[in-house]
């Protein structure tokens with residue numbers, strides 16, 4: 001069973017719009033990840049930025065070693081709901097972030113030596129006061145691109161993510177036990193192998209001093225054609241050569257093809273001359289699947305083909321006012337009608353979390369300025385519970 005082509009539930013039983021995650025498909029992915037762990041002894045973290053439906057964390061935690069987080073909200077969710085290791089990284093931390101993360105995280109990864117200088121001892125002190133063990137790492141930039149879209153390439157020229165070898169201060173590694181990088185996006189093990197070779201060349205003098213090295217995410221391990229054996233060989237070789245613990249922190253591979261967005265048809269409009277019929281659904285692309293517009297990509301709908309491939313071609317759009325609230329052109333065997341269900345596939349990854357707050361970033365507060373009193377009124381601010389309660 002591959003959730004890309006079919007679903008095992010009757011979509012008519014779904015009150016739409018709804019995300020539906022298939023627990024069995026998650027378990028299928030977990031079995032593959034468990035095999036990698038067993039064969040290599042590596043640790044695997046779930047990237048919460050991709051999938052953070054904490055209702056299923058108990059199932060995930062049977063196999064995965066913990067979570068990687070990008071914000072205090074994600075780290076708290078990981079600490080409270082996942083209950084295993086919590087690794088936190090952000091392009092930059094603020095003082096308030098550190099006060100939280102020092103207690104909710106087990107590993108704090110800095111993106112620059114300036115951030116390390118500014119926050120390492122503060123974080124260690126806070127953790128120490130509570131008897132909490134905290135390790136520190138540095139994110140490096142391998143300066144090795146594997147052809148991903150520049151929007152998703154942390155090694156693109158001018159990137160703000162990771163420390164390049166020429167900026168790396170080898171004499172400032174006090175208290176640092178790990179290196180971390182992330183440069184892949186939906187890629188196979190050959191891309192990882194080439195990256196590892198570059199890192200081994202540049203950071204050879206640093207690696208023996210580390211306890212762990214985190215290869216980041218972007219490994220499409222659970223995709224049918226992914227070369228799992230090659231991944232196993234790379235991880236084993238690296239651990240043996242450098243005496244380190246390897247971590248992987250995939251997001252997509254954990255919930256790949258394991259979830260759907262189910263919508264209903266609300267209206268079928270008359271076709272304009274020379275264009276496809278517009279079908280309006282009770283979902284919205286920017287509101288419910290913002291990654292479709294950001295990537296951008298055309299999500300697959302079960303039972304559909306490419307435009308013109310089947311008898312009825314239509315343009316499927318959302319109910320919002322945005323002219324571009326359109327998923328794409330699709331062809332079906334029969335004309336769609338009101339109340340038909342549309343089942344979009346692969347909607348567990350980077351979808352639910354994106355319509356919430358991507359990376360768990362703090363939502364801006366809403367304020368009102370009263371010029372007559374020169375007063376700023378806080379109308380509403382959003383806290384951890386607001387973040388958490390939209391995820392499960």
Ligand SMILES: Cc1ncc(COP(=O)(O)O)c(C=O)c1O
Nearest residue numbers: 047050182217218219250251252
């Ligand atoms: C630092 C880091 N780790 C892990 C991931 C997860 O990547 P993926 O979901 O592609 O496996 C990302 C994705 O952007 C990332 O930036």
